[in-house]
Amino acid sequence: MSKIGVFVCHCGENISATVDCAKVAETAAGYDGVVYSIDYKYMCSDPGQSLIKSAIIEKGLTGVVVASCSPRMHEPTFRKACAEAGLNPYMCEMANLREHCSWVHEKGDATTEKAIDLVRILVEKVKKNHSLNAIKVPVTKTALVIGGGIAGIQASLDIANSGHKVILIERDPSIGGHMSQLSETFPTLDCSQCILTPRMVEVAQHENITLYTYAELESLEGFVGNFKAKIRRKSKSLDEKICTGCGQCTTKCPVKKIPSEFNEGLGKRTAIYVPFPQAVPNKPVIDRVNCTYYIKGKCKVCEIVCPTKAIRFDQEDTIVEAEVGAIVVATGFTVKQPDFFPEYGFGKYPDVITGLQFERLASASGPTLGEIRRPSDGKVPEKIVFIACAGSRDPAKGIPYCSKICCMYIAKHAMLYQHKVHGGKSYVFYMDIRAGGKMYEEFVRRAIEDDGVNYIRGRVSRIYEKNGKLIVKGADTLLGAMPVDIDADMVVLATAGIANEGSEELAQKLHTSYDSYHFFSEAHPKLKPVETNTAGIFLAGACQSPKDIPESVAMASGAAVKVACLFSQDELTREPLIAVVNRQAAPVFSSCVGCFLCVSACPYQAIEKEEIKNRTGEVIKTIAKVNPGLCQGCGTCVAFCRTKSIDIQGYTHEEMYSEVMALLNEY
């Protein structure tokens, strides 16, 4: 027998101004199963909540309907109040008389009628509600951080310092990411490597961090608190334990002309190589694609010269299995190679380069040891042109968004150029200057006022070569679109920041969402920037959208805190509003026929197969089973099930049917 209590709130005058609350309460009192129905001025206040609690206790209520504001506002409040009075919180429902009724209609009979209807449908629903208990899921307190750039490093350190174990995987031979490629960082012009390498070393030496470089995620199974990751450690062709990092092999390797990835193609490296001198771990890897031994079966110089005999040509990839409770994705970004800007001559003219390539030129450990020199002939450019928004903010080219960091790094590059090439002339073609961070605007001002960088507001239509010079044809819109031609020695394109290669595959392995640009999707753009829609997977850094170093670091720490929160409990409590497959007595066991259509419908792969076995271990029937740790409660499977064997707590078939049937008919 249901004993429902109805509590109609006036919400001060918010509801009572247009709805006759007394009449709503009175009408509700007449419904079958309602034993208590009142109206009151402020249901969410302490006295209001006490009214509910005492009614539950005195009248022995089995269900409560609070007719007030939106459940998105106060459902937790009233459910907690019910729980405190001894009624299961999921026996409490809210009728939205404010946002959906009193605030959007004029005072009148129709409005009160609607309020009465809204209360009635929830009374009928609550009669069919079941008591539910929160679900507990155990938590493995190890985190997996994918990506060893500054964001991944920061996240790993924060999680490790909070006392939990971290596995950090990075697909390049060394951690450091793009920040290790930079010469100096804005707005302080700190040497990038100098501020980064201490962190890199800390990661390598931290007792809570296991570092796997030259490794990628092979597969992921499981759910929040209980992931099973398979990590492929690509073969470095080296026994890392006995390699001392002496560097003999890299010095003696005869294959010396491979374009260096770290130097963005501007320098060369050997087939056995360490990406950069400060690499962590400072151990080489063999590039099997270009190594003579793997191509022709000859050479082996490295093996001969190695003092500890650490080279292992036959070494294979290994798969490491790890159990982790949370994952932080920090895979970063890359810059678009503007092959689609044939008008700028990229690829055709070696002196038209990207911003990252300029960083390598400016870097003291780069291919030109920090001198700005043209890649074509090594001469120092007297005139240099920087082009902002090369690819970004261009819907016609498929990248409508702003890459955020380019305005700042162009200013930085121009300043570095001016500092290194006295008497040189630098020009920046820009659309807007986006310098919104702390000390950023002042930094750009310095470039313009102190270092004499010429900022021209306009775009560049074409670059072509003439007499050894690159003719840059642009326009100055602040002077009425006056054409500006500059005979530059070098052009730097601030190309768009885009998602890293392999982002789509990784997102699919993680079962997490990504947008049309392959950036990972956050759970909510405003309020949940570091979480994803997949419980247990967090984001840090530029893999979510282009951003600068302070933001990446902040986000990484944010993700680390989320992980620490997850790990602060031994068990996770989850809302029980999830799907359940029914079970019955033998010989039926369940009305589920095992067609598993629901499995393909589930966005979270939360439905598994369960084998029903007899006493001898023979499988009698295979039915569906919902993993309570993974199910997020969308109910898509429920609408698919032909036999209605799967139902979702809180929105069961009976409950929704009762709601619809009560809508238009009075009982």
Next chain:
Amino acid sequence: MDELRKRAKELLESKTISVVIGYEEGTYNRTRALFVEKPEEASKLIFDSRCVLNLATYITKQEVKAKGKMAIAATIPVMRSIIQLAYEFQVSDKNLLVLGITPESNLMEFKDLLEVETYIHKFEIEINASYREKLDKLAGMTQTERWKFWIDELSPCFKCYACRAACPMCYCHRCTVDFNQPQWIPVPSHELGNLEWHIMRAVHLMGRCIDCDGCANACPLGIPINLLNKRLLEDAKRHFGGYQPVLKGDHLMSTFKPDDKENFIR
């Protein structure tokens, strides 16, 4: 169909198969299903143009499965049903052997269900001309005329559920009509209730119906309920490129494309 009779006898004698499902001569010049367990009874198996009953209905029944490994004389529609059932985990190579019957009425035994799948994919699911005419006629009516047509057509339906029994895809132990908490479909014959039942069955068959006409053939009142399924087959083709039963892959209704086209959502 001597080849079929011979093969059936062989399979039963060698005890590879426990029961052969096929057709036999029935009453009033009709055929009916036959379950041969003794090798000598294999001589009763026949096959001719009257044999349209979809035998795949039987391979999900506990009483038949309990006999052991089954062999089934399967025309193309039956083969399609078998593949769809295999997709839905109701049948597998372990418990079924398919003795295919080609459109030329020749025996074609398949080693496994994969071969069956390859074979049936050579044939599109086509709606035949007389039904196409009926569908076009209905499409030409106004909404109110169509409503009247279906309410009138379905009001004699007395909920015998022969259509459900004849359909191989209706193997659910507990059908939605068996519910009374809540009572989705009313039990007795009822103008709207009958329509709801047939709509519900058509929806449950979306993406699974292979157009064998079993339902319409089984209906004692001759109500053309298969028109609903045929219309949905056409819609599936028009909107999503149609479907074929597959052993593994995407099902029409439980998958989607991010750019499914529609013109009615605001």
Next chain:
Amino acid sequence: MADFEPKIVAFVCNWCTYAGADLTGTSRIKYATNVRIIRFPCTGRIDYMLLLKAFDEGADGIIVSGCHPNDCHYTSGNFHARRRWIMFRELCDFVGIDINRVLFSWVSAAEGSKWADVVNTTVTRIRELGPYTEYQKVAKHPIREVTNG
């Protein structure tokens, strides 16, 4: 017809349209009183039988609304719902159910005014179409569920 007040039922998803309707409320945008909202966790949960039941019980019009494609809180519930609606709508049309009485929409949590617009458009449209007597005439159920909890 002038006095006919349509009865509209709205099946909405909790995360987008319900929140959007809340926003309509907080923005105090006024719209017609004829709609009653039923909350679902996701449009993917909406069983088509419930739409038929709504007409059964006397609704003259139905609104089904959820998150925009790609914005589903549960990633893909609305994609499944969309495919289901495409097919179900064809079937309803074939059977002679007046599909002009069912309005589907995507209303996000930020689209308060769109929700008001959707409601008002639907009410106007149903008012023109009149009460759904054709359906209600045949819908006299012999069995009424007894509510005794």
